[in-house]
Amino acid sequence: MIQFEGVTKTYKSGKREVHALNGIDLTVGTGEIYGVIGFSGAGKSSLIRTVNLLERPSAGTVKIHGRDISALSPKEIRAARKDIGMIFQHFNLLTSKTVFTNIAMPLILSKTPKAEIRTRVTELLEFVGLADQADKYPEQLSGGQKQRIGIARALATNPSVLLCDEATSALDPQTTQSILDLLREVNRKYKITILLITHEMAVIREVCDKVAVLEDGQVIEQGTVFDVFSNPQHATTRRFVRSVMNDELPEKLLKQIRNTDRQQPIYRIQFTGESVAYPLISQLSRRYDLELNVLFGNITELQGIPYGNLIVEFSGNPAEIQRALLEIRNSPVLAEELNSYAS
């Protein structure tokens, strides 16, 4: 478990003070994959570095399994770091060492017996799918393979926490997918708590259980990935969600609606989980004397839960519309008026 309590980080640049982190409170539960998203400069990089004290908080505490890490002596910090693996955007491998030695490095530093190192590294090479590349040098491998070395190296000391610093930001979409799959496997197989930072909402949707949105050194929104994606509260969060989930009316259609005299209510209807299978639209139009015009619709999956989103124009007798809406409210489906679209 990682607990951030009032974590603040202030840099002095000349006479100006820059607040990279401004009172962060966050709890990452054991075994979770927790994603922190934000635009560049939001403070994500500082935040993740306070966990293994690559950056020391100016105020506040970071506790790992209940222990305040910044109160430790240098020697204890080094010991604690062996329990916290870290992977990086640019991999940070040793170009002068083979793949094998790169992965073995944390064990060499702890003076682990050679035979033990060989067993462990062979096992890790197998796990990340690089068993046949042991004697190559990192520069001979692709970006995805380099990140696999990074992951294997981070796992060498059997850590309980893995920090991922923009681990897929330098990779193409396909490679990103394979690395995210690997991270999920790390989480499941070794029960490792993962804290990752990213600026890509797709990464959050793909692997995270929970998400926090960071802006100007503050957490502006946090929750399960499902909740935050299906019901974003903050404008910045909405921008991030929109970057991966298209759930808005196309601009052209919007203009068209505005240009007509129609003053019919438009509703956004959200289906989640089992309600996705609920034949709402056809039922409503059959039961009431209404025209239901679907302007927009899509369906995706979030954390394995189906999530559908329809934008529907209701036209007909206002009293009938009200009755139809009442029925929606009593169903497992969520409806939200979007009249602003038409006005």
Place this chain on the structure above:
Amino acid sequence: MLVDREQIIEALWETLYMTGVSFGFSLLIGFPLGILLVVTRKGHLLENEPVFNVLNAVVNVFRSIPFIILLVAIIPLTRLIVGTSIGTTAAIVPLVFYAGPYIARLIENSLLEVDNGVVEAAKAMGATPGQIVFRFLIPEARSSLVLVMTIAIIGLIGASAMAGAVGGGGLGDLAITYGYQRFDTGVMILTVAILVVLVQGVQTGGNVLSKKLRRS
């Protein structure tokens, strides 16, 4: 020519001896000094402003003194260390004072070139400052270190020729006493030619080794 083969071979040997021994001692001083200049600087492993400032100033002072002046200026110290201020062995003392700080700077620059991400990764895996320097920084910089050491050795070959001017022996001595003072153009050309071959050899060797060590 006013010199025979034996004299030339002896002079070549003296040059190699002066360069080799002074390079060894310079490395002994310059290597730790270079590492200290890296790790004590602001934001680095063992940040220590006073230590950095003092070392930085000392290196700069020695690097500012022209070698020919240094040669004469430290004669008393030379006498104290080797018992005489004349001869090949005596020339080694000023050569070390000349090349030590130079090598420190070269090593400093080489180590600073290593990607900071590597240092960060090393810290993240719980490496001690010593382990970071010897297991990460130096291995990562090794190709560049070989190249800068090549520069240092060539610099020492040049400086050792100057040491000849104060009776240090070697090829420089031969060139000045016979080639310059006695107008023997043949000796002059021969010594310069030998020096050119020597420098070429060192540079080529350095390039080959550095390339072999470079993995990227």
